[in-house]
Amino acid sequence: MEKLTFEGLQQRQKALSEKAASAHVSQLLICGGTGCHATGSIKVIDAIREEIRKQGLTDKYEVVETGCNGFCAMGPILVVHPEGVFYQKLKADDVPTLVQEHLIDGKHVEKLLYKDPNTKKRIPLQDDIPFFSHQMPRVLRNKGLIDPESIDDYIRRDGYQGTAKALLEMAPEEIIAEVKTSGLRGRGGAGFPTGLKWEFASKSPSEVKFVLCNADEGDPGAFMDRSILEADPHAVIEGMIIAAKAINAHQGYVYARTEYPLAIKRLQKAIDDARAMGLMGENILGSGFDFELEIYQGAGAFVCGEETALMRSIEGKRGMPRPRPPFPAHKGLWEKPTILNNVESFANVAQIILNGGEWYASVGTEKSKGTKVFAISGDVNNIGLVEVPMGASLRGIVYDVGGGIPKKKKFKAVQLGGPSGGCIPEQYLDTPVDYDEIVKVGAIMGSGGVIVMDEDTCMVDMARFFMDFIQDESCGKCTPCREGTRRFLQLLEKICDGKGELADIDALEEMAVVIKETALCGLGQTAANPVLSTLRYFRDEYEAHVLEKRCPAKRCVNLLKFEVDPDKCTACGMCFKACPADAVIWKKKEKAVIDKEKCVKCLTCFAKCKFDAIN
Amino acid sequence: MLSQQIQASKHPPELVVDVMMAVQEHYGYLSDEALEEAAAMVGMAPTKLDELATFYTFLYREPVGRYVIHLCDSVICWMDGYEPLRDHLCKKLGIQMGETTPDGLFTLLPVCCIGYCDRSPAMLINKKAYGPLTSEKIDEILETLRSEAAETTPS
Numbered sequence: 001m002e003k004l005t006f007e008g009l010q011q012r013q014k015a016l017s018e019k020a021a022s023a024h025v026s027q028l029l030i031c032g033g034t035g036c037h038a039t040g041s042i043k044v045i046d047a048i049r050e051e052i053r054k055q056g057l058t059d060k061y062e063v064v065e066t067g068c069n070g071f072c073a074m075g076p077i078l079v080v081h082p083e084g085v086f087y088q089k090l091k092a093d094d095v096p097t098l099v100q101e102h103l104i105d106g107k108h109v110e111k112l113l114y115k116d117p118n119t120k121k122r123i124p125l126q127d128d129i130p131f132f133s134h135q136m137p138r139v140l141r142n143k144g145l146i147d148p149e150s151i152d153d154y155i156r157r158d159g160y161q162g163t164a165k166a167l168l169e170m171a172p173e174e175i176i177a178e179v180k181t182s183g184l185r186g187r188g189g190a191g192f193p194t195g196l197k198w199e200f201a202s203k204s205p206s207e208v209k210f211v212l213c214n215a216d217e218g219d220p221g222a223f224m225d226r227s228i229l230e231a232d233p234h235a236v237i238e239g240m241i242i243a244a245k246a247i248n249a250h251q252g253y254v255y256a257r258t259e260y261p262l263a264i265k266r267l268q269k270a271i272d273d274a275r276a277m278g279l280m281g282e283n284i285l286g287s288g289f290d291f292e293l294e295i296y297q298g299a300g301a302f303v304c305g306e307e308t309a310l311m312r313s314i315e316g317k318r319g320m321p322r323p324r325p326p327f328p329a330h331k332g333l334w335e336k337p338t339i340l341n342n343v344e345s346f347a348n349v350a351q352i353i354l355n356g357g358e359w360y361a362s363v364g365t366e367k368s369k370g371t372k373v374f375a376i377s378g379d380v381n382n383i384g385l386v387e388v389p390m391g392a393s394l395r396g397i398v399y400d401v402g403g404g405i406p407k408k409k410k411f412k413a414v415q416l417g418g419p420s421g422g423c424i425p426e427q428y429l430d431t432p433v434d435y436d437e438i439v440k441v442g443a444i445m446g447s448g449g450v451i452v453m454d455e456d457t458c459m460v461d462m463a464r465f466f467m468d469f470i471q472d473e474s475c476g477k478c479t480p481c482r483e484g485t486r487r488f489l490q491l492l493e494k495i496c497d498g499k500g501e502l503a504d505i506d507a508l509e510e511m512a513v514v515i516k517e518t519a520l521c522g523l524g525q526t527a528a529n530p531v532l533s534t535l536r537y538f539r540d541e542y543e544a545h546v547l548e549k550r551c552p553a554k555r556c557v558n559l560l561k562f563e564v565d566p567d568k569c570t571a572c573g574m575c576f577k578a579c580p581a582d583a584v585i586w587k588k589k590e591k592a593v594i595d596k597e598k599c600v601k602c603l604t605c606f607a608k609c610k611f612d613a614i615n
Numbered sequence: 616m617l618s619q620q621i622q623a624s625k626h627p628p629e630l631v632v633d634v635m636m637a638v639q640e641h642y643g644y645l646s647d648e649a650l651e652e653a654a655a656m657v658g659m660a661p662t663k664l665d666e667l668a669t670f671y672t673f674l675y676r677e678p679v680g681r682y683v684i685h686l687c688d689s690v691i692c693w694m695d696g697y698e699p700l701r702d703h704l705c706k707k708l709g710i711q712m713g714e715t716t717p718d719g720l721f722t723l724l725p726v727c728c729i730g731y732c733d734r735s736p737a738m739l740i741n742k743k744a745y746g747p748l749t750s751e752k753i754d755e756i757l758e759t760l761r762s763e764a765a766e767t768t769p770s
């Protein structure tokens with residue numbers, strides 16, 4: 001393929017835009033993220049292609065497999081572009097009706113449209129659905145709109161214009177100044193100013209430097225980076241090229257977890273296509289600047305998301321953190337100056353260069369600029385990927401975008417920042433999304449996982465769960481993390497088992513301080529956070545476990561009796577039907593009884609009972 | 616292909632995990648011999664590779680089944696019913712977590728968050744994502760894989 005020059009890129013973009021504008025072809029944008037693949041979108045895509053061919057509509061409609069649309073709860077999703085009609089939960093069987101009614105007869109297929117759970121009305125247009133209308137897509141500006149495996153789709157939507165500007169018109173100091181003006185802070189969670197990080201590395205004298213992208217997303221509840229890579233891989237590549245020019249590096253690595261094969265496949269194709277077009281490799285766009293990019297596949301270790309561990313892992317060693325300083329900006333990969341940013345941070349960069357740092361900083365709060373991508377999951381209606389301006393309230397994310405809590409349950413808390421973060425209860429739901437404000441209420445921004453928990457969640461059990469996770473994933477190098485989290489877990493298990501004492505709660509608080517002050521890396525230093533934040537807001541639940549030997553949320557099996565309260569039981573039989581062990585004795589119009597010999601304490605009956613009748 | 620990359624690389628140890636993955640792909644798991652073979656390719660000591668193989672979740676030092684099931688046990692999957700599904704899988708396969716079925720088809724392992732929280736509860740089978748899981752869907756998946764295996768195994 002011909003290598004593009006700056007003029008060549010402009011001509012190609014112009015030609016692609018003109019072609020798209022004059023083609024009179026509607027696009028059928030079908031989500032091809034991993035989630036939608038798992039729920040059958042490939043079959044839907046094949047069926048639509050086949051049906052369109054059969055009906056002789058191939059010159060009017062183009063089927064595009066996009067990356068993640070974001071509204072994962074409703075997948076597989078199809079959007080008819082440009083009018084923007086949104087169809088959800090598609091199956092291959094729906095395709096003939098959809099093609100006949102929408103594409104041929106020009107009517108909406110009512111039953112496949114989104115139904116607002118509050119108004120019960122069908123909403124045909126994607127932009128009118130509350131999940132989308134409260135968002136501000138910047139990082140996700142191409143999601144669901146382009147084929148992530150087509151570099152031309154990306155170029156048509158201003159792709160590589162930021163790179164062209166940075167390589168041909170800007171000095172490294174100007175790039176750094178622009179990123180500093182934007183106020184972009186590390187989206188991996190720590191929130192360190194990106195421009196400053198680049199400045200440190202640019203001033204480190206060395207012939208060889210590295211640009212690394214952290215795509216080892218491992219925080220439970222986080223899938224932002226996977227979705228960005230699956231939906232718009234070139235945006236990440238552009239960010240890395242621009243960063244390389246800023247610090248004068250010529251080699252980059254994307255450290256991607258092996259659990260994300262589709263993201264890796266699309267990123268690799270994007271790198272290969274960019275190289276073939278002269279947007280990667282030697283003399284990019286005729287600028288004289290060289291940059292090579294490789295994917296390093298991690299083999300499954302949570303701790304490798306920590307920056308020093310990640311670098312050691314690339315070097316072919318066990319991915320274990322080392323003390324800092326020296327900081328990677330001075331001595332990173334192979335002892336050379338290195339910058340590491342996460343996927344979302346890089347995906348912002350080309351837009352900042354193209355539109356200016358001031359444009360970027362025009363939304364957000366005083367110290368947190370731009371937008372933030374969140375993955376919402378847990379006990380929430382609209383599970384999915386969202387992007388909101390910094391400063392938006394958590395309540396807005398949970399209720400307006402997230403659509404609130406399913407099954408008419410009450411909200412209890414939201415966990416931000418995964419196991420390194422903390423929970424935020426109802427009374428602080430109006431906290432704005434802002435690095436510093438979120439810290440004030442005892443959590444951290446984190447990488448963007450938002451775990452919504454309803455009233456049935458036991459916060460002591462949740463803390464125990466997170467500690468189990470941290471214990472499992474602790475690399476074991478430093479004693480405070482290795483032994484401290486083990487001791488933490490023992491105490492939490494003791495409390496959940498109903499054997500806890502008040503002194504155990506004191507011990508948890510005391511140990512939390514020690515671990516925070518002495519652990520080697522960020523993962524250990526924050527390991528106590530889930531315990532501290534649940535203690536801060538839900539101390540009453542700890543005390544109920546310890547003093548009354550009672551689990552208020554009815555989750556801790558050793559504190560439950562597995563008995564039906566005859567006063568509350570309505571004899572509906574739901575528990576009988578749900579029990580996998582045939583342990584519920586029930587006949588029509590008779591109250592249920594649990595056979596404790598057969599009961600396996602799986603809690604299925606607790607979940608099914610609508611009358612809170614099981615104790 | 617890999618040996619060319621190793622020769623071209625300034626830092627061959629960077630390729631050690633790729634090499635181990637490729638060797639594992641070929642032999643099914645990393646036996647002592649396989650590990651030595653991989654070590655020779657990248658010019659590292661076999662003990663160094665053992666350090667890595669025992670550190671990373673997706674490198675196997677013991678024989679595994681044809682289908683390696685990694686069931687996610689992280690927070691969202693746990694909230695959405697990981698425990699009953701784990702019990703169902705164990706019962707259905709007649710093995711405990713960490714074991715392989717006697718016919719050599721399935722190995723069942725836990726894995727920390729695999730990032731498919733939008734389709735939880737989720738699992739990976741040979742790195743392909745499945746979810747949201749129910750016991751019925753698990754039965755279907757196992758059945759499909761069993762017949763796939765029967766079709767492709769020479770009798």
